[in-house]
Amino acid sequence: MAINLQDFHRGDPCPLLSNYMPNSASQTVDGDSDASMEDQENGWEDVNMGFVGDRMRFVDVTGIFLRRVRWCCCPGKDGNLVSPDLQLLDAWIYPATSDKPTTAFTFNVLEEFALDSLECKTAALTFLSKLRRMTNPMIPLSTPNVYPAFMRCYRQYQNLKNLLWAGIAHDSEHARTSGDLVLFCVICPQIGKNVSVEEMEASNNP
Numbered sequence: 001m002a003i004n005l006q007d008f009h010r011g012d013p014c015p016l017l018s019n020y021m022p023n024s025a026s027q028t029v030d031g032d033s034d035a036s037m038e039d040q041e042n043g044w045e046d047v048n049m050g051f052v053g054d055r056m057r058f059v060d061v062t063g064i065f066l067r068r069v070r071w072c073c074c075p076g077k078d079g080n081l082v083s084p085d086l087q088l089l090d091a092w093i094y095p096a097t098s099d100k101p102t103t104a105f106t107f108n109v110l111e112e113f114a115l116d117s118l119e120c121k122t123a124a125l126t127f128l129s130k131l132r133r134m135t136n137p138m139i140p141l142s143t144p145n146v147y148p149a150f151m152r153c154y155r156q157y158q159n160l161k162n163l164l165w166a167g168i169a170h171d172s173e174h175a176r177t178s179g180d181l182v183l184f185c186v187i188c189p190q191i192g193k194n195v196s197v198e199e200m201e202a203s204n205n206p
């Protein structure tokens with residue numbers, strides 16, 4: 001099974017796929033040793049013959065899977081190829097690294113963990129153990145441990161969400177300062193909004 005990015009081609013491979021430069025770094029998926037064992041079991045090398053694209057590890061609410069990815073090689077707005085990490089984000093998948101991603105988390109799994117940790121007090125380690133067991137119920141430990149990458153991506157994802165909620169995610173005109181994420185408090189005195197300078201001075205010198 002191969003995943004075709006991006007949606008412009010309605011699930012078909014990109015017609016400009018021949019422009020693709022293979023990503024040699026993706027031959028080892030995040031350097032974990034069980035990848036090669038997994039590949040042999042799945043007959044990965046056979047399937048990979050003549051395939052143009054990369055292989056990646058995807059973490060979803062249904063488990064952890066190796067999948068082949070065909071990138072879209074159409075020029076973007078600036079005339080260059082759209083980088084793989086941006087293509088993944090476009091497909092609602094969060095890449096573990098921005099340069100040559102080999103592991104990625106679906107937005108669904110990040111949202112699921114946010115709910116589980118909030119309501120069920122689930123720790124990330126146990127949440128990932130569940131995913132490993134779902135992937136391989138007999139030998140859960142044969143599924144790679146993606147804990148470090150998961151924690152990093154989850155924190156980044158939450159930070160991006162906080163920025164969106166605060167309305168400063170796309171605010172490139174002025175530099176962000178500390179305290180930008182704090183909610184505006186209507187009760188505290190805010191000069192020019194609910195109190196004047198004179199009133200503030202009067203309250204300081206009763």
Ligand SMILES: [Zn+2]
Nearest residue numbers: 014072073074
């Ligand atoms: Zn394309």
Ligand SMILES: [Zn+2]
Nearest residue numbers: 185186187188
């Ligand atoms: Zn306040």
